[in-house]
Amino acid sequence: MIRLRNISVEMDERKILDDVSFEVPNGHTKVVLGPSGAGKSSxxxxxLGLWKPDSGSVFVDNLDITHLSERQQMPVRRRMSMVFQxxxxxxxxxxxxxxxxxxxxxSDLPPAEIRDRVDNCLEFVNLPDTNDLLPEEISGGMKKRVAIARAIAFNPEVILYDEPTTGLDPINAKTVTELIMKLRTERRVTSVVVTHILRDAFAVGDSLxxxxxxRIVSDGPPGSLLESKEQFVKDFLSEIREEADLLLQPSTGSA
Ligand SMILES: Nc1ncnc2c1ncn2[C@@H]1O[C@H](COP(=O)(O)OP(=O)(O)O)[C@@H](O)[C@H]1O
Ligand SMILES: [Mg+2]
Known part of the structure; x- marks a missing residue:
């Protein structure tokens, strides 16, 4: 479980994170939505522990990692992976x-075992027989899948995804959201998925x-966002109204 309690971060006299609290239970996929500059990557x-908050606490399971040194954090960091934008x-x-x-x-794994693991990871993301290619020789969608394969090589319990489908066409985006869901169902991975794409948020999120x-302006089951009375939520949704309407039609009552 990941738990943030009253996290604030200030930079250049500006609050980048302002009293952020939330929880991601084990095996749960939490989506963080919001416009550019909202503070999602922060x-x-x-x-991940790359930044220390000015105030507030970060818990992984029940361990408070907020003030651990780089070295003390290592065992916790090993259990997490990040798929960078x-x-x-x-x-x-x-x-x-x-x-x-x-x-x-x-790791101290022998080369043969590393090769096996790599093959397994590449198979998981459906990229067999790409071992000898260079990144410049594969498409954007394939690169993202390689990044996911690398992220799962250590069998992480937690995976953080920063805008995993941004810049991908709808078919490749769907492949990526399906992988995120497969990691949840087959490996019980706990995930935080940052995105500004509503369709992908609803595809993968247990909560949004x-x-x-x-600041966090809304947090809860996917349906609660669509029904929120908060002005910012309504404005954010109305900017992407067509997508939101499509989502509302089949069922409004998922909350
Ligand atoms: N290293 C930094 N120094 C100063 N300001 C930063 C730094 N990183 C991010 N910011 C600012 O913090 C805000 C939130 O950034 P970010 O978390 O990247 O937003 P998002 O991922 O939602 O687009 C932005 O206004 C950005 O300019
Ligand atoms: Mg970002």
């Missing part, structure tokens, strides 16, 4: 070398939080 950095693949390394990179650097200007 929130992920806090969860730009994938963060190494351009000069092959797909196989990218997926196995952290296993080579941070909506952020604006560093």
């Amino acid at each position: 929130l992920l950095k806090i969860i 730009g994938n963060a693949l190494f351009d000069s390394l092959t797909v196989e070398e990218n997926v196995g990179f952290f296993l080579r650097e941070h 939080a909506l952020m604006n200007e560093g």
Whole structure:
């Protein structure tokens, strides 16, 4: 379980995160929606421990990791993976070398076992036989899947995704949302998925939080967002009204 309690972060005298609290139970997929600049990526950095909050606490299960040193945080960090918005693949390394990179650097597994694990991960994301290709030789959708394969190489309990479908066409976006759901159902992974795409949010989210200007303005089951009376929520939804209407038609009462 991930729990944030009253997290605030200030930079250049501006509040980037303002009293943010929320919880992600084990095996749950929490979506964080919001416009650009809302603080979504900052929130992920806090969860990963890359940033320390100015105030508030971060718990993983019941361990307060807020003030742990880099070294003390290592065992907790090992249980988490992040899929970065730009994938963060190494351009000069092959797909196989990218997926196995952290296993080579941070585990004592013998090379043969690393190769097996890499093959398993590539199979999981449905990219068999791409081992020897370079990132520049594969499509954007495939790169995202390689980034996911690398993220699951350590069998993480928690995966954080930053805008995993941004810039992908609808078919590739669907492949990615299906992978996020498969990790939840088959491996009971706990996920936080940051996005500003409503369709993807509803596809994967057990619950949705909506952020604006560093604050959480709505948080709850997917239906509660659609029924919210908060002005910002209504404005945010009306900007993407067509999508929202489509979602409302089949069932309004999922809350
Ligand atoms: N390292 C930083 N220094 C100063 N301001 C930052 C830094 N990182 C992000 N910000 C600011 O914090 C706000 C939230 O950023 P971010 O979390 O990246 O938003 P989002 O991911 O929702 O688009 C933005 O206004 C951004 O300019
Ligand atoms: Mg961002």
